Amino acid sequence: LEPGHARADPMRLPLQLRAVARLLPAIAxxxxxxxxxxxxxxxxxxxxxxxxxxxxxxxxxxxxxxGHGFQLGPGVGDAMAELITTGRCETPLNDFRIDRFSRAA
Structure with missing residues (x-):
C-alpha cells in the first residue's frame, strides 16, 4: 500500500452516521x-x-x-492456543509462517 494510505478523518463521522441512518433509521x-x-x-x-x-x-x-480479524479471531485464537500449549496444531499453519517473507520465491 502507498505511504499515507491509512488516514482517519473524524470530520467524516456525521456523513457516515447520516448514510447509516438511511439504511437503519433508528440509528438517527x-x-x-x-x-x-x-x-x-x-x-x-x-x-x-x-x-x-x-x-x-x-x-x-x-x-x-x-481487515478480517473479527471474523477470523475465534478460530485463530483456538489454533494459537493449541500451538502455544501443546507445541503443535491440528490446523495447518505452514502457509502462514512469518519466514515466508524471507524464503526464496
Whole structure:
C-alpha cells in the first residue's frame, strides 16, 4: 500500500452516521458520546501471519488479518492456543509462517 494510505478523518463521522441512518433509521436517535478509529494492517500477500517466531523461541505471531480479524479471531485464537500449549496444531499453519517473507520465491 502507498505511504499515507491509512488516514482517519473524524470530520467524516456525521456523513457516515447520516448514510447509516438511511439504511437503519433508528440509528438517527443514537447519541454519539465518543468515537475511535484505527488502521487496518495489511501484509504483502494479503494472508495473515500465524505461528512460531522464526528467530525468537517462545514468541508466537497472529497478525496481519487484512481487515478480517473479527471474523477470523475465534478460530485463530483456538489454533494459537493449541500451538502455544501443546507445541503443535491440528490446523495447518505452514502457509502462514512469518519466514515466508524471507524464503526464496
Amino acid at each position: 436517535k443514537v447519541a454519539v458520546i465518543r468515537t475511535w478509529s484505527g488502521c487496518e494492517g495489511y501484509v504483502r500477500d494479503m494472508l495473515p501471519v500465524m505461528g512460531c517466531s522464526a528467530t525468537t523461541p517462545g514468541l508466537f505471531h497472529a497478525f496481519g488479518f487484512c
